[in-house]
Amino acid sequence: MAQDQSPSGPDLTQGVPVIALDGGKLLGHVGEKDILVVRTGDEIFAIDAQCSHYHGPLVDGLLDGSTVRCPWHHACFDLRSGEAVRAPALSPLSCWKVEQRDGKLFVQSKLEKQEKPAGQDVPARVVIIGGGGAGFAAAEMLRRQNYQGSIVMLSADTSVPVDRPNLSKDYLAGSAPEDWLPLRSDKYYSKAGIDLRLQTEVTAIDVAVRQVITADGDKVPYDRLLLATGAEPVRLTIPGADQPNVHTLRTLDDSRAIIAATGNARRALVIGSSFIGLEVAAALRARDIEVHVVAPSKRPMERVLGAEIGDFIRALHEEHGVIFHLEDAVIAIEGSKVRLKSGELHEIDLIVAGIGVRPRLALAEQAGLAIDNGVVVDTYLETTVPGIYAAGDIARWPDPHTGQAIRVEHWVVAERQGQVAALNMLGRQQKFEAVPFFWSQHYDIPINYVGHAESWDDVAIDGDISAKDCAVQYKSNGRVLATVTIYRDLESLEEEVRMERQNA
Known part of the structure; x- marks a missing residue:
């Protein structure tokens, strides 16, 4: 920052x-x-x-x-x-x-700021399930739009909503203090009239009477409901996966636990070569810890970014001392020893598993919402049950840019969906048409990705990837589905606008 x-x-x-x-x-x-x-x-x-x-x-x-x-x-x-x-x-x-x-x-x-009217069809009570980016952005947008009704925000987390991308970047690396993380201070919620209830597990949604039921037996009525339950890390199922030196990273508590474990750690192992895994690897290297990365793939991030960027990312991490064990897997954790499928045995102090996440769909299923690789929503982010909206990692929406229903697990998308859902709960009838965007940081190298490409038949490279000056386009049948840029920020913005106008 x-x-x-x-x-x-x-x-x-x-x-x-x-x-x-x-x-x-x-x-x-x-x-x-x-x-x-x-x-x-x-x-x-x-x-x-x-x-x-x-x-x-x-x-x-x-x-x-x-x-x-x-x-x-x-x-x-x-x-x-x-x-x-x-x-x-x-x-x-x-x-x-x-x-x-x-x-x-x-x-x-x-200039003086102008107050905005709340809307026409204004509900008396809004309930938001989830304390991540989508849930917070919705609550904040409701108040920003001068909504005066009740907002209850139910979060299973122990902390107020935080800037989650930072948990695997600067904060984990030790270069950002914890007071940078909250999206708003503790005082904001009471001042804004947002009833934020932390450490609150929701067990059911009673659609018939429009109320949410918590594990403590509380019944919270709603007129509009936003499901923003997010995703949870995929857990290791190998022998020894339940040991205290094995971590995942999703919450502030998770990041704190990893930081605490670095105090006596000399050697760490990251399982998975995803964005979260390699951002953790970079953060641990910043703490001068030896880092090994084990993954079954041939290249890091190849499924999302292709071979060319995958090779670049591997070389970048190797320049900073990361040791890769690709096309391999951890088959057992035996105390401080990690056994690989290849037969290698490594002495490891700290293990972080970054092998993906799964959307939290149990509440949506219990409530009878349509499910298809996520919670099915329309272009206004409303589910198949009127008055219930979904946003963030769980939402599968009709994307005008790909012409398909998609679900993505990006922080910016989650926040933008929360904002649009909030506007639509106020009767604004605003379509969600934003082009997906995310960024990843590896040491001092930012990688920006705009668009969405699950598969492609051509990769066009402008510039020099190894020189950290490039734009890489992922195409299908000649159409650009997504663009990755490194140190070409303006070009990334221009591509975002082009995609928006292409489908307007």
């Missing part, structure tokens, strides 16, 4: 020549605050210059109509209101008044 630095560019309170905006963007400051001035069409806007997510520089982002998109993680802001219209950013930015006189632009004061 970037930190605040000295103000950039000219002092906008003193005025700058209008001609300075010929390129469409100008970075300046008001006092100590960086401000981005942009021209789009015949209009000129001024907005805070840093994304409210990880403080990405919006001057390097993409202008699209009356919005600006962040180059790092594709958050999007309305230039007129400052509203964070797309996750992963949740907090709005300030907009500033732009005045023109004597051939100069002046920015000196903020």
Whole structure:
């Protein structure tokens, strides 16, 4: 995450020549605050210059109509209101008044924010099951839209909703403090009137009387219900998998446990070469722990990213000292020893299993919702039972970009679905049409992925993957389904917009 630095560019309170905006963007400051001035069409806007997510520089982002998109993680802001219209950013930015006189632009004061009406068909009671990205984004959006009704959020987690991607990245590596993790402070929930109930297991949904039943026997009534139960890690079933030195990573408690285990660990083994597994490997290497990765695949991440990026990722990790055991498997854990299918035996202090996740569908099945590799929802994210919505890792929705029903396990998708579900619970009738996006971080190398490709017949590479400057397109019958970029942030944003317009 970037930190605040000295103000950039000219002092906008003193005025700058209008001609300075010929390129469409100008970075300046008001006092100590960086401000981005942009021209789009015949209009000129001024907005805070840093994304409210990880403080990405919006001057390097993409202008699209009356919005600006962040180059790092594709958050999007309305230039007129400052509203964070797309996750992963949740907090709005300030907009500033732009005045023109004597051939100069002046920015000196903020614009006042406008309250939004809640909607037409407003429910009295909303219940959200799940404390992850989708559930939190829905609750936050409801309040952002001036919804005044009851919000009860039921979460099995022990902590308030956190920035889950960071659990396997900077926080696990020791370069981010824990107070960076909460999406909002503890005080936010009481102040916003969100009844967040932690360590609360939901056992049933009574569709007939519209109420949720918890393990403690509480009955929580709802008018609209959001299922955002997420996914759970696939557990090892091999001998010794229940030993205390074996971990998975999904929650803040999981990340804390791994960090605690690193205190006396010299050698770690990661089972699985997925995104989560290799991000853990990179984080443990940052703690100067020897790391071995065991996986049955020929290349890391080949199923999602193909052979070329898979080879690059393996080489990147090997440059940082990771030792791979590919086309192999762990068959037993015997105390501090790990036995591989190949016959190798390794002395290991810490084991992290990253072998995938499964959507939590039990509640949806019990409630009689349609299930097909996830909870079936329509384009408005409503399930087959009216008044019940689903978002995040469990939702399988009709994707206009692939022409198929898909389910993906991406943080940004979950947050964006939570936001759209919230709007539709307020009667907005907004279709979920966002192009899927995720990012992965390996050491100092960001990998951005936009689109969705379960299979492809052609891979087109522009640039040089090994030089960390490339755009890789995954195609089927000549159509681009997904694009991976490394250090081509603007190109990734442009591809996102292209995909959106292709299916508009």
